[in-house]
Amino acid sequence: MPPQPAAAAAPTAPAQARSATAPTDLATSVLRRPLPVNGPLDGIVPDVERHILEPVVADIARLKQERNAVVLAHNYMTPDIFYGVADLRGDSLQLARMAAETDAEVIVMAGVHFMAETAKIISPDKTVLIPDPRAGCSLADSITGADVRQLRERYPGVPVVTYVNTSAEVKAESDITCTSSNALRIVESLGTDRVLFLPDRYLGSWVAGQTDVEVITWDGACEVHERFTGAELDALRVEDPSIQIIAHPECPPDVLDAADYVGSTSQMTAWLATNRPERVVMVTECSMADNVAEEAPDTEFVRPCNMCPHMKRITLHNIRTALEDLTHRVEVAPEIAERARRAVDAMLRAS
Numbered sequence: 297m298p299p300q301p302a303a304a305a306a307p308t309a310p311a312q313a314r315s316a317t318a319p320t321d322l323a324t325s326v327l328r329r330p331l332p333v334n335g336p337l338d339g340i341v342p343d344v345e346r347h348i349l350e351p352v353v354a355d356i357a358r359l360k361q362e363r364n365a366v367v368l369a370h371n372y373m374t375p376d377i378f379y380g381v382a383d384l385r386g387d388s389l390q391l392a393r394m395a396a397e398t399d400a401e402v403i404v405m406a407g408v409h410f411m412a413e414t415a416k417i418i419s420p421d422k423t424v425l426i427p428d429p430r431a432g433c434s435l436a437d438s439i440t441g442a443d444v445r446q447l448r449e450r451y452p453g454v455p456v457v458t459y460v461n462t463s464a465e466v467k468a469e470s471d472i473t474c475t476s477s478n479a480l481r482i483v484e485s486l487g488t489d490r491v492l493f494l495p496d497r498y499l500g501s502w503v504a505g506q507t508d509v510e511v512i513t514w515d516g517a518c519e520v521h522e523r524f525t526g527a528e529l530d531a532l533r534v535e536d537p538s539i540q541i542i543a544h545p546e547c548p549p550d551v552l553d554a555a556d557y558v559g560s561t562s563q564m565t566a567w568l569a570t571n572r573p574e575r576v577v578m579v580t581e582c583s584m585a586d587n588v589a590e591e592a593p594d595t596e597f598v599r600p601c602n603m604c605p606h607m608k609r610i611t612l613h614n615i616r617t618a619l620e621d622l623t624h625r626v627e628v629a630p631e632i633a634e635r636a637r638r639a640v641d642a643m644l645r646a647s
Contacts, residue, residue, distance in 0.1 A: 359619035365402035371561040372581040372607040387562040389475040412626040413464045424626040427614035435461040438516030439495040444469035467636035473643045477560035502545040518546040526550030543579035
């Protein structure tokens with residue numbers, strides 16, 4: 297019988313203990329490192345998260361300098377991004393203007409894909425990056441350029457007002473774009489009796505209720521805002537009749553009817569700064585309230601939370617990777633970009 301290989305010796309008890317405890321020891325050593333006073337995330341996230349995230353924030357700061365890059369962050373970004381690495385912050389309209397005005401060579405869009413496309417349309421010579429190309433939008437997915445062309449055939453001569461939450465292809469088929477903050481102004485600036493308003497039916501309905509212009513809408517909606525209901529806001533009123541409710545116009549009509557104020561994310565922020573309520577409900581994406589709460593410490597925020605799964609695809613770690621590898625580059629075909637730029641520029645002039 298041939299000799300059999302010797303069985304591997306069982307690990308000793310101390311080795312087993314070392315194997316089991318090494319990760320714990322590493323985590324403990326990390327958590328014992330002193331945190332910098334007034335670090336970028338001090339007071340923004342818990343200290344246990346600062347230990348993990350602040351080195352990433354430092355890497356991003358270094359890479360931004362090396363790449364001559366800026367990070368543009370939408371109001372729905374998580375606080376670690378919004379306060380930790382964003383150079384410019386705002387709603388869709390503000391981000392569009394910032395993309396046009398920045399001198400940076402590289403723009404990292406901490407937002408969703410249509411925002412990155414808009415930045416590229418406005419600044420075609422800049423490198424525009426989206427940290428995760430899967431960061432989409434239910435509104436942008438609800439309509440195509442072919443849909444707009446069919447609507448033009450059905451309603452000849454009626455101008456097309458398109459919400460910026462759309463693809464470059466859809467913008468290219470439009471006369472003018474708008475955001476939630478300027479939608480009413482844009483509709484009334486056209487001096488016409490009728491407009492096609494695409495694609496958000498709730499925003500279009502809200503605009504229609506404030507103008508004599510006939511607003512013809514498309515059947516699109518934001519998957520985050522359409523989940524809010526007037527009934528849940530009524531329940532909050534019963535619990536506290538003094539509570540203030542402010543809502544985004546992408547919400548359904550029963551929600552807007554129950555609100556004390558309706559406005560875009562930037563308009564809600566301005567309303568809070570002016571009115572300083574004791575308790576408030578912000579009826580929009582979760583992180584918005586988290587970010588505004590940092591600037592309104594005397595206000596209690598009640599959060600009926602609906603989270604945007606697309607916005608949450610953007611993280612500090614993939615922002616760092618985007619800057620390291622210059623990925624993922626957003627490109628728009630020149631013929632589409634040129635036509636889309638006319639619609640965006642028309643909005644910026646009218647705003």
